[in-house]
Amino acid sequence: MIDFARVQKELQECTRDIEASGIKVSPKSDSLARLTGTIPGPIGTPYEGGSFQIDISLPDGYPFEPPKMKFVTKVWHPNISSQSGAICLDILKDQWSPALTLKTALLSVQALLSSPEPDDPQDAVVAQQYLKEYQTFVGTARYWTETFAKASSLGVEEKVQKLVEMGFPEALVRSTLDAVGGDENLALERLCS
Amino acid sequence: MEDYGGSDDEYCYYDDDQEEPMDGIENEDSDVLGSARKDSTTKVITKESLFDAQREDLRRVMELLSLREHHARTLLIYYRWDVEKLLSVLVEKGKAYLYSNAGVMVDDNLSSNIRRCSSSSVSCEICMEDVPADNATRMDCGHCFCNDCWTGHFIVKINEGQSRRIRCMAHKCHAICDEAVVRNLVSKRHPDLAEKFERFLLESYIEDNKMVKWCPSAPHCGNAIRVEEDEVCEVQCSCGLQFCFSCLSSTHSPCSCLMWELWIKKCRDESETVNWITVHTKPCPKCHKPVEKNGGCNLVACVCGQAFCWLCGGATGRDHTWSSIAGHSCGRYKEDAEKKTERAKRDLYRYMHYHNRYKAHTDSFKLENNLEETIKGRVTISEQRESALRDFSWVINGLNRLFRSRRVLSYSYPFAFYMFGDELFDEEMTKEEREIKQNLFEDQQQQLEANVEKLSKVLEEPFDQYSDDKIMEMRMQVINLSVVTDNLCNKMYECIENDLLGSLQRGTHNIAPYKSKGIEKASELSTCWSNKASDASNYLPSDDISSGGTTILKRDRPSGSGSSSNDNINECSLSKRTRKEVSGFFDLNMPAEVIDRN
Numbered sequence: 029m030i031d032f033a034r035v036q037k038e039l040q041e042c043t044r045d046i047e048a049s050g051i052k053v054s055p056k057s058d059s060l061a062r063l064t065g066t067i068p069g070p071i072g073t074p075y076e077g078g079s080f081q082i083d084i085s086l087p088d089g090y091p092f093e094p095p096k097m098k099f100v101t102k103v104w105h106p107n108i109s110s111q112s113g114a115i116c117l118d119i120l121k122d123q124w125s126p127a128l129t130l131k132t133a134l135l136s137v138q139a140l141l142s143s144p145e146p147d148d149p150q151d152a153v154v155a156q157q158y159l160k161e162y163q164t165f166v167g168t169a170r171y172w173t174e175t176f177a178k179a180s181s182l183g184v185e186e187k188v189q190k191l192v193e194m195g196f197p198e199a200l201v202r203s204t205l206d207a208v209g210g211d212e213n214l215a216l217e218r219l220c221s
Numbered sequence: 222m223e224d225y226g227g228s229d230d231e232y233c234y235y236d237d238d239q240e241e242p243m244d245g246i247e248n249e250d251s252d253v254l255g256s257a258r259k260d261s262t263t264k265v266i267t268k269e270s271l272f273d274a275q276r277e278d279l280r281r282v283m284e285l286l287s288l289r290e291h292h293a294r295t296l297l298i299y300y301r302w303d304v305e306k307l308l309s310v311l312v313e314k315g316k317a318y319l320y321s322n323a324g325v326m327v328d329d330n331l332s333s334n335i336r337r338c339s340s341s342s343v344s345c346e347i348c349m350e351d352v353p354a355d356n357a358t359r360m361d362c363g364h365c366f367c368n369d370c371w372t373g374h375f376i377v378k379i380n381e382g383q384s385r386r387i388r389c390m391a392h393k394c395h396a397i398c399d400e401a402v403v404r405n406l407v408s409k410r411h412p413d414l415a416e417k418f419e420r421f422l423l424e425s426y427i428e429d430n431k432m433v434k435w436c437p438s439a440p441h442c443g444n445a446i447r448v449e450e451d452e453v454c455e456v457q458c459s460c461g462l463q464f465c466f467s468c469l470s471s472t473h474s475p476c477s478c479l480m481w482e483l484w485i486k487k488c489r490d491e492s493e494t495v496n497w498i499t500v501h502t503k504p505c506p507k508c509h510k511p512v513e514k515n516g517g518c519n520l521v522a523c524v525c526g527q528a529f530c531w532l533c534g535g536a537t538g539r540d541h542t543w544s545s546i547a548g549h550s551c552g553r554y555k556e557d558a559e560k561k562t563e564r565a566k567r568d569l570y571r572y573m574h575y576h577n578r579y580k581a582h583t584d585s586f587k588l589e590n591n592l593e594e595t596i597k598g599r600v601t602i603s604e605q606r607e608s609a610l611r612d613f614s615w616v617i618n619g620l621n622r623l624f625r626s627r628r629v630l631s632y633s634y635p636f637a638f639y640m641f642g643d644e645l646f647d648e649e650m651t652k653e654e655r656e657i658k659q660n661l662f663e664d665q666q667q668q669l670e671a672n673v674e675k676l677s678k679v680l681e682e683p684f685d686q687y688s689d690d691k692i693m694e695m696r697m698q699v700i701n702l703s704v705v706t707d708n709l710c711n712k713m714y715e716c717i718e719n720d721l722l723g724s725l726q727r728g729t730h731n732i733a734p735y736k737s738k739g740i741e742k743a744s745e746l747s748t749c750w751s752n753k754a755s756d757a758s759n760y761l762p763s764d765d766i767s768s769g770g771t772t773i774l775k776r777d778r779p780s781g782s783g784s785s786s787n788d789n790i791n792e793c794s795l796s797k798r799t800r801k802e803v804s805g806f807f808d809l810n811m812p813a814e815v816i817d818r819n
Contacts, residue, residue: 031373037349091347092370092377125392126347126374132392 030090035060035130042131051134053084061086065097065134069177070142074169075103078177081211082137083113084130094124095133101211104165104172106146106155115140116150176211187212191219262449263743265459266426266433270746274433274447275426278304286316291400292325294422298385299323302430324388324397326361345370347390358406362396364389371398372406379407379414384421385429437469438462446743453731457742465733472740475629475717476636477730480645484635488576500566505529506536520546575638582631589623589677596620599685603692610689619680619699625739626673626706633666633713640721649725658721665716669709676702707737 042053056062065082069075081100087093097120099113107116119128119136149155157165190212191201196219208214266274275297281304282293299322300307311319320327343357344350345367352367359365370390375398378387387403389396400422408415427433433447442460455472457463464471468478476484502511507527514521519531520541528539533551540547600613639645641659650658679698687695714735722730 031348033350034348089373089377092373119392125394126370126390127392 030061030086030088032060034091035086038129038131041129049131049135051131051138053130053134063130064100065130067134067138067141069173070138073142074166075105075141075173075177078173080141080177082134091126091129094120095130096120097133097137100208102172102176103141104154104169105141106144106149106151106158107140108154109151110154111151114150116148176213187215191215263454263456263741264447264746265743266445266447266746267459268443271423271426271445273746275302275423278302278426282307286311288325288327292327294400294425295325295386295397296320296323298425298429302426302432321395324386324395326363326396343367347374358402360389360396360398360402362389362391362394364391364394364396366390368406371402372410375403375407375418376411376414379418379421382421384418385425434466434469436460436462437464453733455733455740457740459743459745463740467731467733472628472733473632473635474733474735475714476632476639477722477732479730480635480639481632483639483644487572497569500562500569503529503531503534506534571642572638575634579631579634582627582634585677586624586627586631589620589627592681593620596680599683602685606685608689610692615696615699616680616684619676619703621739622703622706623673623676623680626669626676626710629710629713629735630666630669630673633669636717637662637666646725649727661720662713662716665709665713669706669713672702672706672709676706710735711737 039053039055042049042051046052050068052066053063054066056064063084063086065084067080067082069078069080078101080103082097083100085096087096097115099108099115102110102113104110108114115137117136117140119125119133144158146155146158154165157168187205188198188201191205192198194216200219201215204215204218205212208218264274278297279290279293282288282296283290285308286293286296288296296307296319297304300310307319310322319325341354342351343354343365345352345357347366347370350367352369356369357365357367358371374390375387378384387398388394389398400418403418404415407418427435427445431452432449433445436442436444436446436458438444438458438460442458442462444458444460446456446458446466448454448456448466452467454466455463455474456466465473465478465481468482470478470481470485473481498511502513503521504510505512505523505525505527506529508523508525510523510525512521512523514531518541520528520537520539521531522528522539527536529536530546530549530551535549535551537546537549596616600616603613604611637659640662641655676699679695679702682695684692684695714732717732718734722732
């Protein structure tokens, strides 16, 4: 059974020093088992200025089992799948310790953004590019940040309005945007499918 | 244990018979051999003796490093129960390195009984609650968390199958948790999981230890086998199964494990059939069924009615002469195809040669197993006759010799197939070398084969109808042939080890050595239940924890400790019986030197 008392405390703790860390964790629904984390792209990296949303789902054994995390925002990084957003990070797997928290885990993910480990890649294509054509890699990563991680920085109302103007019903637009974590392009994709 | 039935009981019977004063010499010898047998290094480890089996290693490490049991166990699990390896790491890299690698934290200031955290209340980093200090536990590494969180952590890890190395909850702390704490806390909430944990810990001795392996019997007999020095050997479990300790398949010496694996695969594969089809048939150009040419000229007609040219496989008309087909010419020579066919044909014949002989001997082996029954019947009849001859152990000895050499003989064919083929050792020998070696080996193989067949023939004689003189004659023959075949087997193994496999440059092929006495029967660990119970309680961590320790032992023995005296009797009588069997078995395998004296 998930230790919800602890999750609650973690959330409070996180809100308390959001100024310092910039890391935000908020529940998706009432259940607290599904959460969304947001981390700012580290300064001095191609991810700078972006805001990355991470889908968090807590297994039954939390905190004795690691939380499941994956990027909702598309990101170009050797240890993050450009397709699924899956993250390759040891502390989310066998190196997890119950003493870690959602915040520390997200900080580790943020640290991963600044220091990729192309020798242990999640996305082989990105890793190859990182090793062989570093400049191209930086360009692509920056472009992806611009395209995907900043679009969501537009106000939600703006996005809703834009999509409603395209002819989708407002209620559907809002729920779809919510489901994809506020990514306008993904929402459009889903609305059209 | 019930598995002891069947033929083994028969051995017992003969053994009893030999205890009669009639043949003092053999009896004496059997005693000598029996005591030698006790030194047999291969042991059967049963569910009951698993704890005792690892006690020796634990004790050694505990005494040497003055450690408590759970630390010793953690070290041994990490070093895969290789005490020598552990000691060499200790000598080369020092104690600190040895301990930190394995996750052992020995804090001399921390008495095992004072695990409570010092202050009156503790803030647990995991659940982020303040808990009273007596509800929290400090591990050897110094990290202190509340008992509920520890328990949750242990349960998750045990369920993940990681019982053997449960690490501390603190981030980046590699210390392994004290098994007593785990046992104690988990059993409060989940007694069944605590048992599981216990079993995992105990079974580490089998799972993580290269000198101990589960018996591969199916359905599983529950036993494991421990060998002492050489992992390359063949053993017999107390359930009766004989197997190769290295690869766990059936016994196959003098084939190496690799040769055997390849051979089994080859025999199972249809690839040889496919080979035959490629050599002897051509596909019909119309219906594509393989067509075999059964004579005549090169115009072949398929059952489907299509005619085609046997030389090129192309469809033709039916109008032809002996040497040509109307409107068809394919005289161009295709060397490549020809070579390929030739080669496939040669390989197939070669395989068939070895396979036929291998199969023939395997079949004989099966038939001779039936002979065993017949012979036992004859022995019984002969023994009841009014005659001076009462001892028929020589027949059984001869029969066992036959089984053993027949087995060697049959596996010597796949051995030769690979030894002198180009699949494994193509680059090891020149063609000439190979030929010389092959001749050498085949000479020995042929001699062995001839003598094995002779022995088999003599043993089939209906001696229960013979006069005493004739029986004595047959006895001499059987004994002589037994000695000869045993010597030949020995020589063949010598040749294999020194001249064939011993001289290989690339890769090593190890084979289980030949044993005159047959495949080594693993002996039971010599412990009695009553001993063990007291030892176990001494050994397992004391106080509240020992209850956890004894549950597993109780579980293993449904009767429980209440009736342990009863168990004790059973156990002792069982081991007595085992010993008797063993000596009986030994006696039957009387080696040459003993027979010589007769």
